[in-house]
Amino acid sequence: MGSETTARSRKVMVVADPSRESAGALQYALSHVVVENDELILLHVESSYSWWNTFSFRKIYSLTPGPMPNSCEGGGGVGEGDFLEAMRQVCRIAQPKIPVRLERTQLMEETKDKANTILNKSNLLRVDLLIIGQRRGFSTAILGTSRYKLSGGSGTKGLDTAEYLIENSKCTCVAVQKRGQNAGYVLNTKTHKNFWLLA
Secondary structure (H helix, E strand, O other): OHHHHHHHOOEEEEEEOHEEEEEEEEHHHHHHOOOOOOOEEEEEEEOOOOOOOHHHHHHHOOOOOOOOHHHHHHOOOOOOHHHHHHHHHHHHHHHOOEEEEEEEOOOOOOOOOOOHHHHHHHHHHOOOOOEEEEOOOOOHHOOOHHHHHOEEEOOOOOHHHHHHHHHHOEEEEEEEEEEEOOEEEEEOOOOOOOOOEEE
């Protein structure tokens, strides 16, 4: 009986930031992953160089029909609380029976490394499934070059954040690339590479 409860009650974590990759990962989670009794956790890793842009923030709200709240309209700047609350509202509209938890964490002092910060938080929360949006540029896809390799990220051995999490996460990690509005998703896990899933 206990194993049945575990199977029906999962913790699904989506790495949240105001980018189209994160919006695509959330859309994938809401449409293809979470089911009733799951808990959805939106994790944002804060840093001193956090950036915001109105297009990305509006992109989050394009996931669901209906008007955007006042904080999303116009050209004014938005803050972390705004975009996280926007994502939570999207979740409530798309999956009203799924509880949503917001988690904010700072980069770990020891490494200042986003991938290991996410990894540490997912382990602490005992997450069952980790989902992250992934941007695959020419250099990453063809040459294996990444932000970590170029910036000397600690312990990541040239992998980008998503690839590092796929290889090192205790739970299953899915990297999501949204392909256009209705073109589906390209998914990467430890066992499946470039798996195409229709929208």
